[in-house]
Amino acid sequence: MGTSPDVDESLTLEQIEDHRWGSPPADATRLIKTVYELRHKPVSTMGTEDLRVLLLQQESVDILVPVALTRLERNPLAEGDFYPGDLLTAVLKIPQTYWQQHPDQRSHASAVIEAVEALGNLDDHDAPHDTIWQQINTFRG
Numbered sequence: 229m230g231t232s233p234d235v236d237e238s239l240t241l242e243q244i245e246d247h248r249w250g251s252p253p254a255d256a257t258r259l260i261k262t263v264y265e266l267r268h269k270p271v272s273t274m275g276t277e278d279l280r281v282l283l284l285q286q287e288s289v290d291i292l293v294p295v296a297l298t299r300l301e302r303n304p305l306a307e308g309d310f311y312p313g314d315l316l317t318a319v320l321k322i323p324q325t326y327w328q329q330h331p332d333q334r335s336h337a338s339a340v341i342e343a344v345e346a347l348g349n350l351d352d353h354d355a356p357h358d359t360i361w362q363q364i365n366t367f368r369g
Contacts, residue, residue: 235271235291237270237271237272237295238270238271238272239270239271240267240268240269240270240271241266241267241269241271241282241287241288241291241292242267242268244271244288244291245288245291249264249267251264252264259281259285262281263281263282263285263287266278266281266282266287267287267288271291271292271295274292274295275308276299276306276307276308276314276315277308277309279292279295279296279299279308279315279318280308280309280310280314280315280318281308283296283315283318283319283321283322284318284321286322286323289322289326293319293322293326293330293333294333294336296315296318296319297319297333297336297337297340299315300315300316300319300337300340301336301339301340301343304316304340304343304344304347305344305347305350311354311356311359312350312354313344313350313356313359313360316340316344316360316363317359317360317363319337319340320337320363320364320366320367321363324369327367337367341364341367341368344360344364
C-alpha cells in the first residue's frame with residue numbers, strides 16, 4: 229500500500245510538506261522537541277515509535293497514516309515504546325473525519341483489525357487487550 233505515489237519517503241516531513249518549522253520554542257516540552265526533530269527525519273527511516281508519537285500529535289496524518297498502515301499490515305501489533313499494538317491504537321485515534329475522507333485507508337485499517345482478531349487472545353502477545361479493543365470499538369463506531 230504505502231503512501232500516495234507522489235510522496236517520496238526518502239524526504240523529511242518538512243521537505244514533503246514544504247513547510248519549515250525552524251527550531252522549537254525555548255520552553256518547549258520534550259514531546260514538542262521530539263516532534264520538531266522527527267520532522268527532520270526521512271519518512272523511510274522513521275521507526276514505529278516515531279510514527280506513534282507523530283500520529284498521536286495529529287502531525288502529518290495524510291503522509292504518515294499510509295506508512296503506519298503498511299507497517300501494521302506486516303505486523304498488526306507493531307510496538308513502539310509502550311506495548312505491542314501501540315502503533316495500532318495511535319492510528320485508530322485519528323479522527324473519524326479523516327477516515328471518512330480516506331475510505332481506502334479505512335478499509336486497510338479494517339483489514340489490520342481483522343488480522344488482530346485472527347490472533348486470538350492478545351494476552352498471548354503481551355498486548356493490553358482492553359486498550360486495543362476499546363480503540364477498535366471506537367474506530368468501528
